[in-house]
Amino acid sequence: MSSPWLTSSPTSADRAAFADAQPTAYWPQTLGAREPHPPLERVLDCDLLIVGGGFTGLWAALYAKERAPDREIVVLEATRCGAGASSRNGGFLNYSLTHGIENGRVRFPDEIGTIERLAMANFDVLCADLERYGIDAELEATGELDVAVAAHQVPDLEEAARVLEEFGQRAELLDRDALQAEVHSPLYLAGLWKRSGAAIVNPAKLADGLREAALRAGVRIHEHSAVRRLVKSGQGVHAITDAGVVRADRALLATSAYDPLIPAVRRYVAPVYDYALMTEPLSEEQLESVGWKRRQGIGDSGNQFHYYRLSADNRILWGGYDAVYRYGGPVGPELDDDEATFARLSHNFFTNFPQLEGVRFTHRWGGAIDTCSRFSVFFGRAIGGRAVYALGYTGLGVGASRFGARTGLDLLDGHATEATQLQFVRRRPVPFPPEPLRSAVIQLTRNRLAAADRSGSRGLWLRTLDRFGLGFDS
Numbered sequence: 001m002s003s004p005w006l007t008s009s010p011t012s013a014d015r016a017a018f019a020d021a022q023p024t025a026y027w028p029q030t031l032g033a034r035e036p037h038p039p040l041e042r043v044l045d046c047d048l049l050i051v052g053g054g055f056t057g058l059w060a061a062l063y064a065k066e067r068a069p070d071r072e073i074v075v076l077e078a079t080r081c082g083a084g085a086s087s088r089n090g091g092f093l094n095y096s097l098t099h100g101i102e103n104g105r106v107r108f109p110d111e112i113g114t115i116e117r118l119a120m121a122n123f124d125v126l127c128a129d130l131e132r133y134g135i136d137a138e139l140e141a142t143g144e145l146d147v148a149v150a151a152h153q154v155p156d157l158e159e160a161a162r163v164l165e166e167f168g169q170r171a172e173l174l175d176r177d178a179l180q181a182e183v184h185s186p187l188y189l190a191g192l193w194k195r196s197g198a199a200i201v202n203p204a205k206l207a208d209g210l211r212e213a214a215l216r217a218g219v220r221i222h223e224h225s226a227v228r229r230l231v232k233s234g235q236g237v238h239a240i241t242d243a244g245v246v247r248a249d250r251a252l253l254a255t256s257a258y259d260p261l262i263p264a265v266r267r268y269v270a271p272v273y274d275y276a277l278m279t280e281p282l283s284e285e286q287l288e289s290v291g292w293k294r295r296q297g298i299g300d301s302g303n304q305f306h307y308y309r310l311s312a313d314n315r316i317l318w319g320g321y322d323a324v325y326r327y328g329g330p331v332g333p334e335l336d337d338d339e340a341t342f343a344r345l346s347h348n349f350f351t352n353f354p355q356l357e358g359v360r361f362t363h364r365w366g367g368a369i370d371t372c373s374r375f376s377v378f379f380g381r382a383i384g385g386r387a388v389y390a391l392g393y394t395g396l397g398v399g400a401s402r403f404g405a406r407t408g409l410d411l412l413d414g415h416a417t418e419a420t421q422l423q424f425v426r427r428r429p430v431p432f433p434p435e436p437l438r439s440a441v442i443q444l445t446r447n448r449l450a451a452a453d454r455s456g457s458r459g460l461w462l463r464t465l466d467r468f469g470l471g472f473d474s
């Protein structure tokens with residue numbers, strides 16, 4: 001049996017289910033109201049400037065202040081802290097730094113053992129730090145379920161379980177009956193329950209908790225203060241916003257899928273849009289009809305995959321499948337809504353959970369992912385070594401952004417660590433070609449990935465990309 005997702009098309013009922021949904025991310029609505037931090041409206045001197053107030057920027061600000069409390073640290077955020085990918089994501093907190101072991105093993109065969117060890121340490125410290133800073137991010141150590149919805153995906157789960165165990169993770173294979181006993185869907189054929197290194201969080205609460213912790217530590221934050229230009233000046237850098245200037249010794253750039261400010265970096269990152277729907281809270285009976293007592297985050301197998309999980313108040317977040325790259329890589333609020341993608345998502349939701357017919361979606365939104373060709377965070381220096389950037393998480397940055405922040409800071413401070421010695425940190429990804437080739441290559445690759453999901457085998461184009469260490473993912 002090939003992938004079940006394309007056997008039928010969205011119906012008017014699928015469209016009606018999200019017609020009244022608010023076109024905005026659900027997670028920020030779980031936060032209390034707060035005043036924005038004032039925009040930068042003067043010339044400000046500091047030791048360290050951080051551009052971008054998402055997970056990467058906020059972890060970096062917090063750790064930098066902790067490392068040297070006398071250091072003046074300023075965060076400049078274009079909109080509101082956390083308003084980028086950090087509050088729009090699925091909240092899957094996975095330990096992997098390399099978008100899964102398999103990807104890491106192929107790209108860094110000599111270092112994967114070390115990377116895996118550092119990845120697990122990063123996950124453990126992140127969880128411990130939530131306690132330490134008093135951040136209630138609704139962390140639930142549920143593990144993660146990967147589910148097969150096509151016969152050809154079952155052996156892949158078996159292989160994935162073997163590899164996870166080889167690297168010390170706890171992984172349990174579930175046959176059809178065992179999986180159905182966990183979560184009920186007519187599509188499920190088999191599952192892999194990753195019992196270690198995986199949890200779910202409320203990402204907006206994580207981002208906001210980091211913002212508050214950074215503030216308490218003495219970090220200065222300016223919101224609605226987009227950096228328009230970053231220039232070298234003497235021994236430092238100047239960051240120019242619409243109404244002010246920050247003069248800093250050093251800068252950490254944590255701009256994710258947005259313009260990286262350093263032109264040479266643009267070729268490494270392609271902003272890819274990922275979309276999600278959130279249901280209303282399920283009733284007791286609806287929840288009973290799905291099972292899901294142990295609340296694992298779930299991802300279905302395949303190149304085009306859905307990710308879904310329960311929220312604290314028992315809504316289902318259902319996202320993924322389409323990964324949309326648009327010509328030129330635009331990023332902006334006008335792209336947060338995509339009718340055709342929501343219709344497909346809604347249709348696939350009811351295909352997966354037909355017992356939930358009649359459930360309404362209350363929120364629909366999209367967000368830009370900083371895709372790079374190796375699917376994992378990369379680092380680099382710019383402006384004569386005065387600035388370091390940490391980008392490219394490619395859809396798995398909730399956990400990895402802590403590592404990105406920490407390592408970016410180490411590079412900036414000149415601290416040699418086990419991580420900073422790795423090729424994984426020192427090497428940059430293969431760049432994407434410029435437009436119009438970039439769009440053409442990405443569309444062709446998406447097309448071939450969809451075909452591979454239907455047939456169960458990677459065709460010539462994908463195998464060629466694999467050989468050159470290139471790829472496209474979300």
Ligand SMILES: Cc1cc2nc3c(=O)[nH]c(=O)nc-3n(C[C@H](O)[C@H](O)[C@H](O)COP(=O)(O)OP(=O)(O)OC[C@H]3O[C@@H](n4cnc5c(N)ncnc54)[C@H](O)[C@@H]3O)c2cc1C
Pocket residue numbers: 051052053054055056057076077078079080081082083084085086087088089090091092093094225226227228254255256257258259261274275276307319366367368369393394395396397398399400401
């Ligand atoms: C829909 C979606 C679902 C996802 N699901 C998951 C998931 O379940 N698990 C997972 O691990 N990962 C997931 N991700 C990825 C994850 O959210 C990101 O990897 C992570 O949030 C990256 O954090 P960041 O701080 O680097 O980027 P962001 O949170 O995007 O922060 C970058 C910030 O920089 C600011 N900025 C940009 N340019 C400037 C400038 N010039 N001046 C000032 N500020 C600027 C932006 O406004 C933004 O706030 C998902 C992403 C999306 C979009």
